[in-house]
Amino acid sequence: MKQNKLGTSDLFVSEIGLGCMSLSDDHLHNEKIIHEAIDRGVNFFDTADLYQLGFNEETVGKAIKGKRHDVILASKGGNEWGEGIDGWRWNPTKNYLKEALKNSLLRLDIDYLDLYQLHGGTIDDPIDETIEAFEELVQEGTIRYYGISSIRPNVIKEYAEKSNIVSVMMQYSLLDRRPEEWFSLLDKHGLSMIARGPVSKGLLTNDFERKITEKGFLDYSEAELRATLEKLNTLADANTMSSQQLSLRYILDQPQVSTAVTGASTSSQLIENIQSSNVSPLSIELTKKLEALFKAPVYENHRN
Template identity: 65%
Template sequence: MKKNKLGHSELYVSELGFGCMSLGNNHQINERMIHEAIDHGINFFDTADLYDKGMNEKSLGLALREKRKDVIIATKGGNEWGEGIDGWRWNPSKEYLKGAVKQSLIRLGTDYIDLYQLHGGTIEDPVDETIEAFEDLVQEGVIRNYGISSIRPNVIKAYLEKSNITSIMMQYSLLDRRPEEWFDVIGNHHVSVIARGPVAKGILSNDYERKITSKGYLDYTEIELRETVDEILHYISENGHPLQQVALRYVMDNPIVATAIPGASRLDQLMENIDVANIPSLPEHLTAKLRKVTKQSKYSNHR
């Protein structure tokens, strides 16, 4: 599988990664899927301490205990839970993050994290303090690189200007092209995008009929979604590839995207995702048509 350089780091990540949020609570099933992914060339695994209150990290760590040197582990922090906290609360403080990463290391069963990401954030956060925490952790050798997971333009700009982030995780798909407005700025800072949600909650999959609901999706109404998906299907019919593979390929073809991380809760879903690595980049005329029939929306808040 093709590997891409992650920002200005020394990491080379598979163009298709594994979004671990979709894993369940059966470790044997999780391990089988993770090992299957590795066998097919996936080396990038993304989790977070908040997923299943740390159990997601534990399952991933157990599955990778004999394969640590072959993979790149990314996790996230900033969401605090525990005694006296109803659910979880946002805490991007230096003290909390430096303690949280140590707990992630224990759950993952490793002594370093390849990519540690801030799991959210607002412009009102103590950004300089958060960056200090990341830089300290790099100096200590606890993390190799750091990034943010955010779709807020003002937060993204602040970290691009003030920090040494390697990557920005953003929701990005044919049905959510808002990130494209910021790709030039991100690229000018030698930072990569990690694309989550590339099949738009399954709307851009073979199961689209069931996934399209009366709620619509972002600024698409239900009717607009059905019309847009029908147009996409029309244009890709001569291509011969399933909707999901074309949707993934559209995201992965963008040079700013180092890796796309669709979820998979079943082995057949994983294998369908992996198949996209075996198809060529979309021809330019098809990409142009796909852009023409989908919205070029922009973020309206947090600018």
């Protein structure tokens, strides 16, 4: 599988990654999925301490035992949970992030993370303190690089200008093209995008009829969504690929995107995701048809 450099780091990540949030509560099943992903060329795995309140990191750790050098492992922190906390609460302080990273490493049963990401963030956070925490973790050798997972323009701009992040994880798909507005900013600072939700919860697949609800999706009404996805399906058929492959290839063709993190709870889902990597880059004509079919809105909130 093609690998891309992640920002200014020396990490080369598979263009299709595995979003571990989709894993089950069965260690053996999860191990099978992760091992098959590795065997098929996936080397980027993304988890978070909040997923299944720690279990997700534990199951990933068990699965990569003996395969640590075959994977680039990313996790996230900043959401505090545990005894005495109802659900979880946001805590981007230096002391908490350093403690959270230590606990993540224990659950994963590893000595370091390749990429540690701030799992959210607001412009009112103590951003200098948060950056200091990440920089100290790099110096201590417990993380190799750091990034943020955020869709807030003002937060992204702040970290791009003040820190040494190498990546920004954002929701990005044909149905959510808002990140495209910020491609020039990523280029300016040498940052890579990690695209999450690239098939929009299954809407951008041939199984879209079963996924549509009366809520629609973002600024697409139910009727508008249905009409748009039917046209996507027709366009994919005409180009002898699935809607999922066409949708993923559009994302992967963007030079700012180093990897598209896809979920997979079954082997068949995993294989279909990976097959998108075998699809040739889209023609300029086909790309323009997709851009004409799907809206290109911008983020309206959290702007300076």
